[in-house]
Amino acid sequence: MEIKFPKWFEELNLVNLLEEFRTIYEKRPIKNNNGGMLSTHMFYVWVTAKTLKPKLIVDSGTYKGQSAWLLKEACPNSKIISFDPQKKFREISCEGIFYESCDFSQYDWSGITNDSLVLFDDHQNAYNRLQQCKWFGFKNIIFEDNYPITQGDCYSIKKIISCSGFRSEFLQENSKFRNYIKKIFNSFYKKFTKLPSQMEQFQEIAVKPNKQDKFFLENNLDIYFEFPPIYKAPTTRWGDPWDEENYPTLNPLIEEISDEEVNSSNDFYKNECKSYTWICFARIKNS
Ligand SMILES: C[S@@+](CC[C@H](N)C(=O)[O-])C[C@H]1O[C@@H](n2cnc3c(N)ncnc32)[C@H](O)[C@@H]1O
Numbered sequence: 001m002e003i004k005f006p007k008w009f010e011e012l013n014l015v016n017l018l019e020e021f022r023t024i025y026e027k028r029p030i031k032n033n034n035g036g037m038l039s040t041h042m043f044y045v046w047v048t049a050k051t052l053k054p055k056l057i058v059d060s061g062t063y064k065g066q067s068a069w070l071l072k073e074a075c076p077n078s079k080i081i082s083f084d085p086q087k088k089f090r091e092i093s094c095e096g097i098f099y100e101s102c103d104f105s106q107y108d109w110s111g112i113t114n115d116s117l118v119l120f121d122d123h124q125n126a127y128n129r130l131q132q133c134k135w136f137g138f139k140n141i142i143f144e145d146n147y148p149i150t151q152g153d154c155y156s157i158k159k160i161i162s163c164s165g166f167r168s169e170f171l172q173e174n175s176k177f178r179n180y181i182k183k184i185f186n187s188f189y190k191k192f193t194k195l196p197s198q199m200e201q202f203q204e205i206a207v208k209p210n211k212q213d214k215f216f217l218e219n220n221l222d223i224y225f226e227f228p229p230i231y232k233a234p235t236t237r238w239g240d241p242w243d244e245e246n247y248p249t250l251n252p253l254i255e256e257i258s259d260e261e262v263n264s265s266n267d268f269y270k271n272e273c274k275s276y277t278w279i280c281f282a283r284i285k286n287s
Pocket of ligand 1: 033035036037038060061062063064065066067068083084085086089102103104121122123124
């Protein structure tokens with residue numbers, strides 16, 4: 001699929017913005033956000049929100065509350081709605097943010113405007129999320145969990161583009177075995193997460209390798225691009241080398257940096273750059 005950068009992104013001076021972002025990042029309310037976004041992705045979420053200035057921003061995957069805080073920081077005048085079925089994870093509540101525990105797809109989105117922005121950081125099936133966005137009228141979308149074919153716990157845009165499917169080995173087993181595994185998985189999931197049964201439909205599912213999902217993606221998106229890593233650690237987050245077959249990746253924003261700067265940046269360059277998972281922006285075409 002052809003990668004197209006939108007005009008607004010090409011016009012940005014990312015290196016200058018990165019300096020501005022570092023002061024914002026210093027004041028983040030949650031200092032340890034492991035399991036959530038770290039600087040390498042937060043930067044691009046902040047840049048996108050600040051540039052597009054949408055009236056409405058959706059944050060799907062509240063977790064401790066950091067991403068919703070960041071969106072408010074970028075766009076103080078926007079309405080922000082943050083979704084997570086797991087209310088117990090949230091550590092902060094910010095004024096002007098609406099926290100919801102239903103799924104994005106269960107909310108009443110009547111009357112939304114074309115400029116609205118959605119951030120999906122909820123590890124759900126990206127293909128389903130795109131269908132839901134198209135149905136509700138959302139055009140501008142960031143997918144945080146954009147895992148490459150060999151990695152990750154959800155069907156990502158990168159997997160759709162590679163036609164790889166997702167965990168398709170489950171589909172090759174006979175259905176009796178599959179149903180048994182599913183039953184065990186569901187009972188553990190319910191026991192530990194205590195989610196209401198209506199959430200079952202949002203759990204991860206296996207997808208056969210296929211070309212049609214890519215076809216629909218190409219037909220329905222007019223922009224798709226992956227934000228480059230801020231700085232490339234020597235290996236990917238899984239400790240593998242950055243080979244082009246498994247991990248096709250743009251050149252990083254910062255290519256030359258002294259060891260001294262890396263070490264003095266606390267975690268910004270040293271550790272957090274390893275959390276990069278090809279965060280991307282997609283825009284749904286006007287129909
Ligand atoms: C990676 S964390 C989100 C991190 C957060 N955006 C941040 O940067 O701080 C993923 C979250 O998605 C939540 N989640 C799981 N299913 C979800 C759903 N259907 N809708 C919204 N959130 C969901 C999980 O409970 C978890 O808190």
